[in-house]
Each structure stands twice: as C-alpha cells, then as structure tokens.
Amino acid sequence: MDRLTIAIPKGSLYRDAAKRLRAAGIDVPTDVGRRLTVVTSDGTTLLFVRPADVPAYVEFGAADCGIVGKDVLWETDRNVAELADLGFGYCRLVVAGRRIDRYHEGAPLPTFLRVATKFSHSAETFFAERDLPVELIPLHGSVELAPLAGLADLIVDLVATGTTLREHDLVVVEEIAASTARFVVNPVRFRAKYDALIALLDRLASVPA
Amino acid sequence: MRLPAGVRDWLPHELARKREIEQQMRAVFGRWAYEEVQSPIVERFDVLERGLGEEATELLFQFNDRRSTALALRPEMTTPIARLVSTRMREAPLPLRLAYVAPVFRYYEQPQEGRMRELTQAGTELIGAAGIDADAESLFMAIEALAEIGLRDARFDINDARIVDGVLDGVGIGGDEARSAKHLIKARNLVALRQLDCPPLTEFALRRGGHEAIAAVRAICRTAPSLEALDALDSVLDRAAALGYGDRVAVDFALLRDLEYYTGFQFEGYVEEIGFSLCGGGRYDTLLPKFGYDVPAVGWTAGVERLLIALERRGKHVQRRRHRVDVLVAGSDVVAARERAAGNVVRFAAAEHSDEALVEEARAHGIPRIVIANNGAIRELRVGARAEKTPPIPRTPSNWDAR
Structure with missing residues (x-):
C-alpha cells in the first residue's frame, strides 16, 4: 500500500491528534521536541507544522492528508477535502465585546464599527454576510486587549472555555460557529493513494471520539 | 517596471521547453485527425456569460470598449469554439474535430502555483458526436498526449454527471437539498454530508475503483440515464484495459467538474506527486444549443504550465540550453x-x-x-567550450533601506 505523508498540527491540538493517530496504528511520538519531520517504523512521514499551515501543506500536496481545526479551514479557505470530524479540539469562534458596552444585551452598535481579530478572513465573511460595514483591524495576539485599550469596539476570537473573556470582563455578543478537529486530504492525492487514505480514514473514524 | 500579479515572462530557454511540449501536444492532436483553430483573446462578455453561466463570470478579466460594449478575456477555449462553430461552421460536415493551444485568462483573487491569471491550454473538442465512442476518444487521446510529453504513468479518473442525479433520486433527496448535496460530494466534504444522515450517500461520495465500485453504485441507482451512464463507464474501463491502460483508469464517483457545464462523461488526469489535476474534460451537450446549434459535444484540455510543473518536479528540468548557433x-x-x-x-x-x-x-x-x-x-x-555561470536569481538593483 502507498506510504502516506501526514501534516500534524503542533500546539493545543497535538496531544489529541497524536493519541488518535496512535490509536489508528501510526507511531506518532508523544513529544515532538524540535523535530520538523519523522519517518515512522511503517514508513509514514509525519510533518509537524503550525496549525494554520496544515491546509497549505495539504492543498499543495506536500502532505497527502492532515489534521486541522475547522477554524483554520474557515480562515485559510484552501481547497482540501474534509473527510471526518474527529470530535476533539472543541472551540467556538465568537464576536465579543466589553460587558459595560452591553452589546450582548442589544445595545446599538457604533456606526463606524471597529473589529479586532486574528481571524480576518472569517470575520470579514461573517460581517459581509450581514452587510455590516466594519473596519477590520488584524492583530497577531492578545486580541482581548483591543477593546480594553480602545483600539476596537468588538473582537472576533476563538473561545474554548471562556475563561480568558471572563478575566477581562468581556462577553460573547454572538457565536459565529463551533469548531472541532477535522481529517482533511488533498482531493487529487485522495485518488492517487485511495486505498491507503481510505484505510486511515476507517481507522480514525472507528476510534471513539 | 514590475509585472501584474499572476502573470509571468518566459525567457528563451523556458519558452523553448514550453514550445516543445505544445508541439508534442499538437502532434498528438494531429494524429487523431484534429485541426487547430484560433479565436480572439477578447470576446464579448455576453457570449462568455451565455456559455459559462453567471457564476463563472466572476473569474473574468472584464472591461468595456469605448462604446461601452462589455468585453472580457476568454477564461477557457470551449465557449469561444462553441461560438465559432455555431456561427461560422454550421455547414461543415459533422462530427467536427477541432484543437487549440492558446492562452486564456482568469481573474483569481490570489494567484498561486497552477492557478495563474494567464495560462496556456492545449485541448480538443469533438463536436456533433454523441455516445461512448466520442467520450472514449477524448479520454484515450488525453492519455496518449500525457504519455507523449513523458508522463507515461499519469492516472485518469472517470465519472458521469448523470450518476449522482440517479443516486440522489434513489436515496430520496431532491430539489435544493440535492443541489447542495452535489456541491458537498464534489468538494468531498464528508463532514457536512454526514449531517444529511444518509449512509448510502456518504459511501457513494467516498467510492472509487473499478467494475466492483460501479456494481456497488448500481444498487442505489434508479433512473434510466444513470444506469446507462454506469454501463458506459463499465465499457470505458474495458476499452481502457484493452489498450493497456487498465491499472491507470479508475472510476471516481465524486469527480464532478463544473456542475453547470458538464452533462455526462467526464475525466481528470493527474500524477501521484502533484496535488492538482493536469488535464480534464467531459461531455457538454447543452453548450452548443445555447448558441442556437443543437449538437452534442465532448472535449478536454490540459494546462501546459501544469504539465511543465509536473515534468520539472520529476527532474525533467527546463534545460538551461541556449539556442544552438553553429x-x-x-x-x-x-x-x-x-x-x-x-x-x-x-x-x-x-x-x-x-x-x-x-x-x-x-x-x-x-x-x-x-x-x-x-x-x-x-x-x-x-573555439573550445566553457561552462557558463549566471546567478540563479537576477541581480536587479534595489535598495531595501529605502523601502
């Protein structure tokens, strides 16, 4: 059977992704360390990449398949086939604001609305679908600071438990969508390595979430 | 002095390699008795819209002439050839076998490898021929053409647009739901498909293979056109095997090229190490009638730049060979x-x-x-030979401190 190359996200999804792949019979190390790539005993090549980079590796065929959060798929909008919802890595993409602004209780939004986010593409899509004119301010980290410091009226961010929002007296104004980890494949490579990818899909899907 | 996004120059040694591939493709077209035609790069917008449908016009480079006639650069060759045939070649005896090697233009927001705004397509149209012989001719010519340029192991997946309709009918999904299900099958979005809670449909969207895959799908098909299409695929597989292509042609039931365009048989060719298809085509029986000429047609096209990428990745590099001077x-x-x-x-x-x-x-x-x-x-x-050395990246003057 064809040997596979799998893109695995480093960071918060890694532990569950590795556990799931091990249950599917692929010898994924518990700790990546500083390695970029590993070839397992059965000849599978593992690529350890930043979560946001998984879709690019798969779309261009540098990896045959990968594991990635749905939130990253929204944001990168790359052409990959989503074969399975792996269930772990649950989080929500939300619009949030300061509690005292009471947007969550229906207070009118400013006419010139400023939205800070690390997820520009998703935020743009969400507000465009509602014909709401917004000034998007792309940031790279600690988006919670933006409304507190007066940089933005709202933020679009990922929320797992909600602790971070609560700590900064921010509240969810609207939930955009919920995300979990997905098993994705390159559509053309799915044909080229059909048997191997179907076998992996079956093994990943047969493990309870 | 810079180029717009998504287009490129071809230096002499690069163009020589591209021309070589184009000539090899032309040679194959000629052996199959196809004659080359040429149409203008610019078409009237309404002609392209009529052929491609409203959705596809989003991909057009569009502009007006000074009398405000809406024009656009052609994004592919099939619609211009359909226009050409239905206006200028109605008296020509059918079937017509026409070929082209020509630049086309697409307004991709974010151009990337294999998705350039200017690309070269080499392909053929078989016009006025219905049925499996014409379908098979397109497929086998494509296989031969890729072999001719050196991709002897290219693989081809085939399908028929009528099958998914028969399956959706068979599992009792219709109307808008069927339309969205088709898009999900085309994208192979199994996660969203599973929400329809229809296991046979999920299995169908993953199904790929030979005669056994066709047999499995036959069990959930109801409509006469879809059953006819399954018979045709069986037969194409047999004919491919007789030509020695047995292990390189398979049925992929989720292979759905442009849903508005293709009406029956379709295929795509690819090689294992490249993540996008190299060529593809199919039957588009409703296109020429849109131009008032009621004839069926089937065609295929290859992206010449994609072929070059595939060859280059194989180490069949663009030679830095100069034009021979004696x-x-x-x-x-x-x-x-x-x-x-x-x-x-x-x-x-x-x-x-x-x-x-x-x-x-x-x-x-x-x-x-x-x-x-x-x-x-x-x-x-x-004069003795001397190895030439040029820097791999051009030494264009620039000042990054002043940026």
Whole structure:
C-alpha cells in the first residue's frame, strides 16, 4: 500500500491528534521536541507544522492528508477535502465585546464599527454576510486587549472555555460557529493513494471520539 | 517596471521547453485527425456569460470598449469554439474535430502555483458526436498526449454527471437539498454530508475503483440515464484495459467538474506527486444549443504550465540550453549567407571586433566556430567550450533601506 505523508498540527491540538493517530496504528511520538519531520517504523512521514499551515501543506500536496481545526479551514479557505470530524479540539469562534458596552444585551452598535481579530478572513465573511460595514483591524495576539485599550469596539476570537473573556470582563455578543478537529486530504492525492487514505480514514473514524 | 500579479515572462530557454511540449501536444492532436483553430483573446462578455453561466463570470478579466460594449478575456477555449462553430461552421460536415493551444485568462483573487491569471491550454473538442465512442476518444487521446510529453504513468479518473442525479433520486433527496448535496460530494466534504444522515450517500461520495465500485453504485441507482451512464463507464474501463491502460483508469464517483457545464462523461488526469489535476474534460451537450446549434459535444484540455510543473518536479528540468548557433561570422555578408545556405545557424558579428573579442563572444554563446573575412582573406578559428555561470536569481538593483 502507498506510504502516506501526514501534516500534524503542533500546539493545543497535538496531544489529541497524536493519541488518535496512535490509536489508528501510526507511531506518532508523544513529544515532538524540535523535530520538523519523522519517518515512522511503517514508513509514514509525519510533518509537524503550525496549525494554520496544515491546509497549505495539504492543498499543495506536500502532505497527502492532515489534521486541522475547522477554524483554520474557515480562515485559510484552501481547497482540501474534509473527510471526518474527529470530535476533539472543541472551540467556538465568537464576536465579543466589553460587558459595560452591553452589546450582548442589544445595545446599538457604533456606526463606524471597529473589529479586532486574528481571524480576518472569517470575520470579514461573517460581517459581509450581514452587510455590516466594519473596519477590520488584524492583530497577531492578545486580541482581548483591543477593546480594553480602545483600539476596537468588538473582537472576533476563538473561545474554548471562556475563561480568558471572563478575566477581562468581556462577553460573547454572538457565536459565529463551533469548531472541532477535522481529517482533511488533498482531493487529487485522495485518488492517487485511495486505498491507503481510505484505510486511515476507517481507522480514525472507528476510534471513539 | 514590475509585472501584474499572476502573470509571468518566459525567457528563451523556458519558452523553448514550453514550445516543445505544445508541439508534442499538437502532434498528438494531429494524429487523431484534429485541426487547430484560433479565436480572439477578447470576446464579448455576453457570449462568455451565455456559455459559462453567471457564476463563472466572476473569474473574468472584464472591461468595456469605448462604446461601452462589455468585453472580457476568454477564461477557457470551449465557449469561444462553441461560438465559432455555431456561427461560422454550421455547414461543415459533422462530427467536427477541432484543437487549440492558446492562452486564456482568469481573474483569481490570489494567484498561486497552477492557478495563474494567464495560462496556456492545449485541448480538443469533438463536436456533433454523441455516445461512448466520442467520450472514449477524448479520454484515450488525453492519455496518449500525457504519455507523449513523458508522463507515461499519469492516472485518469472517470465519472458521469448523470450518476449522482440517479443516486440522489434513489436515496430520496431532491430539489435544493440535492443541489447542495452535489456541491458537498464534489468538494468531498464528508463532514457536512454526514449531517444529511444518509449512509448510502456518504459511501457513494467516498467510492472509487473499478467494475466492483460501479456494481456497488448500481444498487442505489434508479433512473434510466444513470444506469446507462454506469454501463458506459463499465465499457470505458474495458476499452481502457484493452489498450493497456487498465491499472491507470479508475472510476471516481465524486469527480464532478463544473456542475453547470458538464452533462455526462467526464475525466481528470493527474500524477501521484502533484496535488492538482493536469488535464480534464467531459461531455457538454447543452453548450452548443445555447448558441442556437443543437449538437452534442465532448472535449478536454490540459494546462501546459501544469504539465511543465509536473515534468520539472520529476527532474525533467527546463534545460538551461541556449539556442544552438553553429558559427560566428565577422566581416562578410556573403560568407554569412553561404553559411546559412549550408543550413548553419549564423550569428553575425561586427567587423571591427578584435580576434579576442570574437572568441569571447563565441565562448559566451557556445559557438564552436568563427569565420573572419578581412580584405578578401578568410580565416577560421575553433573555439573550445566553457561552462557558463549566471546567478540563479537576477541581480536587479534595489535598495531595501529605502523601502
């Protein structure tokens, strides 16, 4: 059977992704360390990449398949086939604001609305679908600071438990969508390595979430 | 001085390689008795919209002429050829076999590899022929063409647009739900498909293989057109096997090219190491009737740049080979003319150059021989080869401090 190359996200999804792949019979190390790539005993090549980079590796065929959060798929909008919802890595993409602004209780939004986010593409899509004119301010980290410091009226961010929002007296104004980890494949490579990818899909899907 | 996004220059050695591939494709088209046609790069917007449908017009480079007639650059060749045939070639005996090797233009927001805004397509259209013989002809010509350029192991997946309709009918999904289900199958979004809670449909969207895959799908198909399409795929597989392509052709039921365009048989060709398809095509029986000419048609096209990428990744690199020059001639038109008449490629040098300068020029261009005419005397010099070194990235002046 064809040997596979799998893109695995480093960071918060890694532990569950590795556990799931091990249950599917692929010898994924518990700790990546500083390695970029590993070839397992059965000849599978593992690529350890930043979560946001998984879709690019798969779309261009540098990896045959990968594991990635749905939130990253929204944001990168790359052409990959989503074969399975792996269930772990649950989080929500939300619009949030300061509690005292009471947007969550229906207070009118400013006419010139400023939205800070690390997820520009998703935020743009969400507000465009509602014909709401917004000034998007792309940031790279600690988006919670933006409304507190007066940089933005709202933020679009990922929320797992909600602790971070609560700590900064921010509240969810609207939930955009919920995300979990997905098993994705390159559509053309799915044909080229059909048997191997179907076998992996079956093994990943047969493990309870 | 910079280029717009998504387009590129072709330097002599790069263009030589591209032309070589284009000529190989043309040779295959010719062997299958296809004649090349050419249409303008610019079409009227309404013509392209009529052929491609409203959705596809988002991909157009669009502009107005001075009388405000909406124009656009052609994004593919099938619609221009459909227009050409239905306006100019109605009297021509059918079926028509037409080929093209031509640049097309697409307004991709974010151009990337294999998705450039200007690309070259090489393909054929078989117009006025319905049925499996015409479908198979397109497929087998595509297989031959990719083999001709050196991709002898290219694989081809085939399908028929009528099958998914038969399956959706068979599992009781219709209307808008069927439309969205088709898009999900095309994208192979199994996560969203599973929400329809219809296991046979999920299995269908993952199904790929040979006769056994066709048999499995036959069990959930109801409509006559879809059953006919399954028979046709069985037959194409048999014919492919007889040609020795048995292990390179498979059925992929989620292979759905442009849903508005293709009405029946369709296929895509690819190689294992490249993540996008290299060529594809299918039957589009409703296109020519949109131009008032009620004939069926089937065609296919390959992206020449994608073929080049595939060959380059295989180490069949674009050769940094210069145009062959046989002789450098200085000081005499007559000597140069005589050399050309003898079939040699002649580079003409200025008469006032010293021998050293001429040798330098010959070396720089890999020219083995110099002929110098001076006051009636003719001398010949032999020049040894020298490895040439040019920087891989052009040394264009720039000042990053001032950026």
